[in-house]
Amino acid sequence: MIAPTLSPASTGGPILRCSNVRKSFGANEVLRGISFEIPAGSVLTIIGASGSGKSTLLRCLNHLEQPTSGEVYLDGEPMGVRIKPNGTRVPDKAANIARKRAQIGMVFQQFNLWPHMTALQNVTEALIQVKGLDRAKAADLGRNTLAKVNLLEKADDYPARLSGGQQQRVAIARALAMAPKVMLFDEATSSLDPELTGEVLEVMRQLAQEGMTMVVVTHEMGFAREVSDRVIFLHEGQIDQDGTPEEVFVKPTSERCRRFLSSALS
Amino acid sequence: MIDNFNRFVIPNLDLLAHGLWVTVRICAVAFAMAVAMGAAACVIRLYVPGVRYLAIGYIEFSRATPIIVQLLWVNYVWPELFGFPQSVEWAGIIALAIQSSGYLAETFRSGIEGLPRGQIEASMAVGMSRSRTFRRIVAPQVLLVMAPSIVNQLAVVVKASTLVSVIAIPDLMYDALKIVNQWFEPIEVLTSVAVIYILTIFSLSAIAKRIADYFREKYGLAAYA
Numbered sequence: 359m360i361a362p363t364l365s366p367a368s369t370g371g372p373i374l375r376c377s378n379v380r381k382s383f384g385a386n387e388v389l390r391g392i393s394f395e396i397p398a399g400s401v402l403t404i405i406g407a408s409g410s411g412k413s414t415l416l417r418c419l420n421h422l423e424q425p426t427s428g429e430v431y432l433d434g435e436p437m438g439v440r441i442k443p444n445g446t447r448v449p450d451k452a453a454n455i456a457r458k459r460a461q462i463g464m465v466f467q468q469f470n471l472w473p474h475m476t477a478l479q480n481v482t483e484a485l486i487q488v489k490g491l492d493r494a495k496a497a498d499l500g501r502n503t504l505a506k507v508n509l510l511e512k513a514d515d516y517p518a519r520l521s522g523g524q525q526q527r528v529a530i531a532r533a534l535a536m537a538p539k540v541m542l543f544d545e546a547t548s549s550l551d552p553e554l555t556g557e558v559l560e561v562m563r564q565l566a567q568e569g570m571t572m573v574v575v576t577h578e579m580g581f582a583r584e585v586s587d588r589v590i591f592l593h594e595g596q597i598d599q600d601g602t603p604e605e606v607f608v609k610p611t612s613e614r615c616r617r618f619l620s621s622a623l624s
Numbered sequence: 625m626i627d628n629f630n631r632f633v634i635p636n637l638d639l640l641a642h643g644l645w646v647t648v649r650i651c652a653v654a655f656a657m658a659v660a661m662g663a664a665a666c667v668i669r670l671y672v673p674g675v676r677y678l679a680i681g682y683i684e685f686s687r688a689t690p691i692i693v694q695l696l697w698v699n700y701v702w703p704e705l706f707g708f709p710q711s712v713e714w715a716g717i718i719a720l721a722i723q724s725s726g727y728l729a730e731t732f733r734s735g736i737e738g739l740p741r742g743q744i745e746a747s748m749a750v751g752m753s754r755s756r757t758f759r760r761i762v763a764p765q766v767l768l769v770m771a772p773s774i775v776n777q778l779a780v781v782v783k784a785s786t787l788v789s790v791i792a793i794p795d796l797m798y799d800a801l802k803i804v805n806q807w808f809e810p811i812e813v814l815t816s817v818a819v820i821y822i823l824t825i826f827s828l829s830a831i832a833k834r835i836a837d838y839f840r841e842k843y844g845l846a847a848y849a
Contacts, residue, residue, distance in 0.1 A: 422745055453753065460751025470746035474764050474843050484750035487760060516843055529746075536750060 379428035390595040403582040406592035463533030463541040471517040478513040523554030643799030654720035662728030686726030694719040716788035735766035775832035
């Protein structure tokens with residue numbers, strides 16, 4: 359009898375693994391060999407100065423940017439490459455990349471809601487078009503997800519009628535409805551006024567408590583310290599400090615990290 | 625003047641109405657074809673690297689050639705080369721469609737390239753394919769944002785259609801010239817025709833603007849205007 363193949367996450371292994379990822383734009387090398395693993399249900403926060411490569415790293419994780427070298431594995435499967443039976447690696451088909459991307463939710467700094475669709479349609483679009491759910495089922499699931507981010511009453515509103523915080527919560531619902539294995543947050547509160555930041559952080563906090571695996575790029579140091587299981591400080595495309603929130607925020611060993619934190623917290 | 629109007633325009637209203645109907649028919653079909661051909665040329669130019677230079681060549685050719693040359697070329701050369709069109713009306717329609725499709729292709733392209741990149745990335749991030757992203761996310765927004773430019777192109781087609789009379793299509797202009805040549809009284813007839821064209825284009829613009837305003841208001845796209 360052949361034993362069923364178990365995914366690494368189901369056996370306690372990492373749900374997302376990043377192996378020596380490098381990314382260059384022309385002569386500018388933005389990521390210079392990043393490696394880490396994220397166990398299922400944990401929260402990894404990436405901090406660093408502007409231009410340190412945080413967003414590029416996040417976009418490499420779901421292959422919105424193709425790494426120049428190195429690999430990203432989602433639940434044991436490589437993103438963007440296919441391994442042939444003889445072990446050679448070939449670029450994966452666009453359809454396979456899209457299928458894997460659908461298992462990684464992403465929330466953008468600028469929300470990127472589709473303006474010609476209502477909040478509910480934004481949430482149900484991929485359920486119908488990608489997962490193939492029928493409209494009624496997708497609408498039910500969409501409403502439940504909007505309720506989870508406290509926006510059920512805005513289901514039929516277009517994005518232009520929503521505040522920034524509400525738009526970002528719809529964007530979170532859009533990603534969440536796909537039941538992703540991992541959620542990526544790319545400076546999800548950076549475009550919001552301070553009074554709207556709290557409502558988005560509250561939803562993210564709730565997701566973390568429910569055991570969602572999250573990779574968060576943020577400048578909200580208090581939130582990062584409170585919610586993260588692990589924090590990475592990036593400097594010029596390399597991991598400069600890596601550890602628990604306690605290790606990174608209270609007793610950082612890197613002088614650069616200490617300077618960054620003192621300027622970020624002041 | 626009123627006397628001439630009653631003598632040359634009123635008795636020929638049936639003829640002018642028939643001419644107007646031919647104009648509307650030609651413009652409607654030509655514009656529909658132009659939208660389809662323009663969209664195809666735009667999509668090929670942007671997304672099909674192997675043949676994009678063919679699309680660029682087509683767009684540049686259609687925009688750089690005077691409409692009168694295209695009319696005569698399609699009407700007299702195409703039947704010799706390709707065996708069609710077999711009627712002057714189709715020759716007029718095809719020439720108008722070719723000319724307009726080049727401009728529409730560039731209108732669509734600027735709309736697509738002006739769309740914030742995040743719109744497409746959000747679609748790809750939830751696992752949508754490129755073609756589905758184009759159909760569901762890009763195309764509807766481009767049509768909304770570019771609606772005024774597209775309607776403007778329809779007005780250009782209506783005005784350019786006055787030239788189809790040179791290949792003997794009995795449109796509004798052709799019928800008007802027929803009346804003028806019969807009585808040699810151009811003032812009242814041509815003024816009446818000018819008014820009909822103004823009203824037609826004005827009505828088209830007003831209807832299209834109201835529709836575009838409705839959708840822009842609904843989707844909060846006024847900022848793009």
